[in-house]
Amino acid sequence: MTMRLKSWPWRLLLLSFAGLVLLTLLLLLADFAGVPKGVVNGFFLVVSIIGYAVIGMFCRTTIPEEYFVAGRSISAPMNGMATAADWLSAASFIGLTGLLLSDGFVGDGQHPGGLAYLLGWTGGFCLLGFLFAAKLNLSKTITIPDFLGRRFDSAAVRWLAAWGAILCSSVYLVAQIYGIGLVASMLSGLTFELGVFIALGGVLLCSFLGGMRAVTWTQGVQCVVIVVSMVVLAMAVSFKTQGHPFVTIAAAQSLPQIQARAKQIESDPAELATRDVISLRMSNLDVKIAEPMYARDIERQNVARQVAKAKSENASLRDIQKLETNPAWRETSVDRLVGAWQAEREVLGEAIYRPVGFQVPYLNGWNAGWNNSLALIFCLMLGTAALPHILVRSYTTATPRDAERSIVWALAFIVIVYLCASSLAVLLKSFVLNELVGSHLDQLPDWADRLKLRKLALLSIQDYNQDGIVQFADIRLFSDYLVLGVPEITHISSVFTGLLAAGALAAALSTADGLLLTISNALAQDLYFQTAEPNAPPLRRVMLSKILLMVVALLAAWFATNRPVSILFWVTCAFSLAASTFFPVLLLGIYWRGMNRVGALMAMVSGLGISAYYIAVNHPWVQMRLHLQASDTVWLGLDPVCSGVFGVPVGLLFGYLGSKLSKTLKN
Amino acid sequence: MPQPSTAPESEAPHPPTIDVMALPRRALWGVVGLVALTVGSLGLAWLLPDVTLLHFLWVAQAVPVLYLLLAWWGTQDTHLNDDAS
Numbered sequence: 050m051t052m053r054l055k056s057w058p059w060r061l062l063l064l065s066f067a068g069l070v071l072l073t074l075l076l077l078l079a080d081f082a083g084v085p086k087g088v089v090n091g092f093f094l095v096v097s098i099i100g101y102a103v104i105g106m107f108c109r110t111t112i113p114e115e116y117f118v119a120g121r122s123i124s125a126p127m128n129g130m131a132t133a134a135d136w137l138s139a140a141s142f143i144g145l146t147g148l149l150l151s152d153g154f155v156g157d158g159q160h161p162g163g164l165a166y167l168l169g170w171t172g173g174f175c176l177l178g179f180l181f182a183a184k185l186n187l188s189k190t191i192t193i194p195d196f197l198g199r200r201f202d203s204a205a206v207r208w209l210a211a212w213g214a215i216l217c218s219s220v221y222l223v224a225q226i227y228g229i230g231l232v233a234s235m236l237s238g239l240t241f242e243l244g245v246f247i248a249l250g251g252v253l254l255c256s257f258l259g260g261m262r263a264v265t266w267t268q269g270v271q272c273v274v275i276v277v278s279m280v281v282l283a284m285a286v287s288f289k290t291q292g293h294p295f296v297t298i299a300a301a302q303s304l305p306q307i308q309a310r311a312k313q314i315e316s317d318p319a320e321l322a323t324r325d326v327i328s329l330r331m332s333n334l335d336v337k338i339a340e341p342m343y344a345r346d347i348e349r350q351n352v353a354r355q356v357a358k359a360k361s362e363n364a365s366l367r368d369i370q371k372l373e374t375n376p377a378w379r380e381t382s383v384d385r386l387v388g389a390w391q392a393e394r395e396v397l398g399e400a401i402y403r404p405v406g407f408q409v410p411y412l413n414g415w416n417a418g419w420n421n422s423l424a425l426i427f428c429l430m431l432g433t434a435a436l437p438h439i440l441v442r443s444y445t446t447a448t449p450r451d452a453e454r455s456i457v458w459a460l461a462f463i464v465i466v467y468l469c470a471s472s473l474a475v476l477l478k479s480f481v482l483n484e485l486v487g488s489h490l491d492q493l494p495d496w497a498d499r500l501k502l503r504k505l506a507l508l509s510i511q512d513y514n515q516d517g518i519v520q521f522a523d524i525r526l527f528s529d530y531l532v533l534g535v536p537e538i539t540h541i542s543s544v545f546t547g548l549l550a551a552g553a554l555a556a557a558l559s560t561a562d563g564l565l566l567t568i569s570n571a572l573a574q575d576l577y578f579q580t581a582e583p584n585a586p587p588l589r590r591v592m593l594s595k596i597l598l599m600v601v602a603l604l605a606a607w608f609a610t611n612r613p614v615s616i617l618f619w620v621t622c623a624f625s626l627a628a629s630t631f632f633p634v635l636l637l638g639i640y641w642r643g644m645n646r647v648g649a650l651m652a653m654v655s656g657l658g659i660s661a662y663y664i665a666v667n668h669p670w671v672q673m674r675l676h677l678q679a680s681d682t683v684w685l686g687l688d689p690v691c692s693g694v695f696g697v698p699v700g701l702l703f704g705y706l707g708s709k710l711s712k713t714l715k716n
Numbered sequence: 717m718p719q720p721s722t723a724p725e726s727e728a729p730h731p732p733t734i735d736v737m738a739l740p741r742r743a744l745w746g747v748v749g750l751v752a753l754t755v756g757s758l759g760l761a762w763l764l765p766d767v768t769l770l771h772f773l774w775v776a777q778a779v780p781v782l783y784l785l786l787a788w789w790g791t792q793d794t795h796l797n798d799d800a801s
Binding site: 149154155164167168171172174175176178179180182183184188190196199200297300301304305307308406407408410412413419422423426430453454456457460461464467468471472475638639640641642644 | 734736737738739743744746747750754755757758761762765766768769771772773775776777779780781783784786787788790791
């Protein structure tokens, strides 16, 4: 079977490429023929999931070497494709374009811009290739905790590393499953919850039956889908806007005109008036947050008067219900009310601080945004090089050299996607500034109306200065998944919506596959069998891994469907946690002979502890519960997602000190 | 503290310990190049905050391609590969 598999990887990939092109052409014809969009998009969803599940079933195995590390026989290009798909998550595939569009290139002077994500996510692969890939492959272990356990000859190190891997991967997994639910429900028109569980069926069929072997082949095909969908979409938008398919050139051609329009908007009196209104509202909210009880009473009296007046004037039920949505009227708990006001303030702040073009004007001199940019790049690079589900892909090639080459291949595919994503952000900005800003509220562009009214709204507009005209500050773009609205914004065929969503689904599914395998293998191999049944037969190991995989998937799905998740926030946190937990111990463990098990334990505990503490203590929910102020808990003005900046140095320091001190005490 | 277990059947071929090794020179220079390229590019973007075309063409488009070239260069001919083969 293995020999047969080796002979057809490129045939499989070519077949998937040809199938995707054929499917797109057929659905384009169906679209021109007037087939409803829901049917066209739903077809992409069904065909994608069935395709991945069929590959999973075809690659099913119970052989441990195949299940855990794909037989260590994957070629460098194929492993590179699988690594790229594993790494290109919902956040990076769906989110990067929206992030660059909304936050600009270099940020707003407080927060990092989109370039920090772009550089961090690509540069991390250089570190992975230089420092870890070949060494992990050479070790012939099967998980990262297994590698660390053997390096330090310590079950405790393996046990702790397993919990670290489970924590980092779980945070990442919930965000991915949330992304899967968004895309699946958008494509199919089903509810979010049903979308999650249907798409999860595809993930489970693939990873449950065939483990790493099935996941590798599926991810290879998913890489084709991701790259093709992004490149085709970018070329189509480029053709539509500039008349040629070269997206980088099209974006460069559009930029001067975007800059001129941005300057015009920034100095428009109506825009300035809108910003003044928003600033005033923010000041009012500050007063309310400072005196919540008093403000709640006043606000409730106001709402009660308005509701009574509306009822006396026989206002519609909808108008009355709208008045009653005021948080001061709705919320019974003061904590929740303050939370609602803080959330409203955050949205208002985003409206006036985000750049109109791609940078905030007059952003000269060193500022907190640049600190945050550098810190974020540091965390994303080191996190990419230390994410357990990416590191395990180094085990699946035959030789260390192939492991290194596969990293280069992976980076090549990721770079292609990101070049398109950043160019798309520029082209989309042109549509927002030229078509939406300045339009009348009752004569919005058709795409704006559609994006507003969708079940999954990608856009909202609030006329703050009540002049009936859309100003830039009135617009709120939901950047996490705005890219899914590209075909509508740019007036290209709705088939591209299906194609793009198929790419997004592939990105989320492939990452979820890798994460599920990492978590279930850590639970089964590194925790259960290591301590409870060290001599268990291979078949039993595989079966327990499969069962745990299903349990973890269902738990993550339940969690994702119960809580709204900010995909980008949690994914970035996962990078910081992974960097803090694994980077110091891997770096010192591989390259410093003096590192011992005490140092390894201290490096992991201190790095993970500091990083998790910084994220937790700055989370709005924790701050509200513990009555903390952000000014007291933020260090050096850095965002919580940059917690790796503290975790990594502390991990390195404690790793060094722990090793030296334990050696001294022993002597 | 739990004691290290004996290797189970499925893990039998694994080496009992993992050797510490030196960082290949090319990889070391690769890391230096990565830091220099990243900080230099961002520094350029921050020195010229209004030149958006530079941000786009250099930082968003050229630097990721340079990372790819750097990754390719830095992973060539390491002594580890020779040992393994």
